[in-house]
Amino acid sequence: MNKTALITGASGGIGLDLAELHASKGGDLVLIARSIEKLEEIKTKFEQQYKVRVHVIGKDLSEPRSAREIYDELKEKNISVDYLINNAGFGVFGMFAETDWEKELQMINLNITSLTHLTKLFIGDMIRNGGGKLMNVASTAAFQPGPLMAVYYASKAYVLSFSEAIGNELSGKPVTVTTLCPGPTVTGFQNAAKINESRMVKGRKLPTSKEVAEYGYNAMMKGKSVAVPGFLNSLLVFGVRFFPRSFIVKAARFVQEKR
Numbered sequence: 001m002n003k004t005a006l007i008t009g010a011s012g013g014i015g016l017d018l019a020e021l022h023a024s025k026g027g028d029l030v031l032i033a034r035s036i037e038k039l040e041e042i043k044t045k046f047e048q049q050y051k052v053r054v055h056v057i058g059k060d061l062s063e064p065r066s067a068r069e070i071y072d073e074l075k076e077k078n079i080s081v082d083y084l085i086n087n088a089g090f091g092v093f094g095m096f097a098e099t100d101w102e103k104e105l106q107m108i109n110l111n112i113t114s115l116t117h118l119t120k121l122f123i124g125d126m127i128r129n130g131g132g133k134l135m136n137v138a139s140t141a142a143f144q145p146g147p148l149m150a151v152y153y154a155s156k157a158y159v160l161s162f163s164e165a166i167g168n169e170l171s172g173k174p175v176t177v178t179t180l181c182p183g184p185t186v187t188g189f190q191n192a193a194k195i196n197e198s199r200m201v202k203g204r205k206l207p208t209s210k211e212v213a214e215y216g217y218n219a220m221m222k223g224k225s226v227a228v229p230g231f232l233n234s235l236l237v238f239g240v241r242f243f244p245r246s247f248i249v250k251a252a253r254f255v256q257e258k259r
Contacts, residue, residue, distance in 0.1 A: 002026065002027070003028070004028040004029065004053075004079065005018075005019075005022045005027055005028075005030070005083035005084075006029075006031075006032065006070075006074075006084050007019050007087055008032040008033070008085070008086055008114075009088030010029075010087070011031075011033035011038040011042070014182070014185065014213050014216070015085075015087040015088065017209045017210045018085055018087060018216065018217055019031055019042065020046065021213055022083070022217070023046045023049075024050055026050070026052060027052060028053040029046065029053070029054045030055045030057065030079060031043070031055070031056045031057070034058060034059070034060050036057075039056035040056060043055075055077070055079060061109070061114040062106035062110040064113065066114055067113075067114045067118045081125065081126075081132075082132050083134070083135070084118060084119065085135045086115040086119065086134075086135070086136045086137060088110055089115075089137065089155075090107055091152035092107055092151060092152060093149055093256075096151070099151075108151065111156070112155050126174075126175045127173055131174035131175065132175045133175070133223070134175065135178045135220040137159075137179075137180045137216070138157075138160045138180065138181045139156040139183070140182065140228065140236065141153040141156045142156040143157075146256065147256060148253065149256060156181075163178075163179040164225060164226065176220075178216070178219050178220040178225065179225065180219065182216070183206075183233040183236075186206045186207065186209060207230060211229070
């Protein structure tokens with residue numbers, strides 16, 4: 001496999017595991033994260049261990065111009081992207097009336113704006129080049145409103161809706177779109193979002209980021225539209241359809257609150 005995958009949020013968690021999985025199969029990488037130091041360490045390790053080419057870009061994707069800057073840099077270096085994996089994202093926990101707007105704006109820019117812009121920039125190239133794969137990482141949060149993480153849940157609903165729509169538009173073309181929707185996973189996300197004490201996380205045995213990465217990568221390779229890892233997560237996502245919206249919102253609030 002000599003395909004190049006661009007992965008955002010690649011310095012840790014699911015993004016790093018996706019990167020290592022792709023490299024282990026002989027694929028080249030473009031890795032994006034804020035910490036260039038971490039990316040350089042990963043680059044050295046992967047190039048030595050897997051004999052692949054790794055290009056790293058230190059970039060804060062909450063900055064409005066970041067997607068265009070990434071695209072222009074790769075064009076200048078004549079690096080073509082076969083697989084685009086929009087994995088970067090974060091959440092903010094708390095009552096919306098009390099949370100920090102600047103932090104939420106950064107989240108919207110990262111979870112929605114940069115994801116959409118990167119997709120816009122690279123998907124045309126994939127079509128012109130005769131094929132490609134796109135995976136956008138959403139969450140089981142995409143399937144219902146989320147009191148105490150209102151903007152995060154809404155941002156993931158956008159990712160799911162957007163991805164399914166463009167996947168339909170690309171029917172008949174050699175480009176597939178997969179939305180990975182994991183539930184709570186062992187990553188740094190819980191610490192960053194400050195939800196370690198919520199019923200959703202505390203006391204539960206969570207899947208590892210490696211397990212989620214393997215599930216998502218395989219789903220992407222098969223061209224699956226929506227990928228929800230884990231039987232319980234799949235059951236919950238399916239069950240949302242059969243309950244009144246008011247009940248779903250209250251249930252989401254319950255699991256978000258501290259034990």
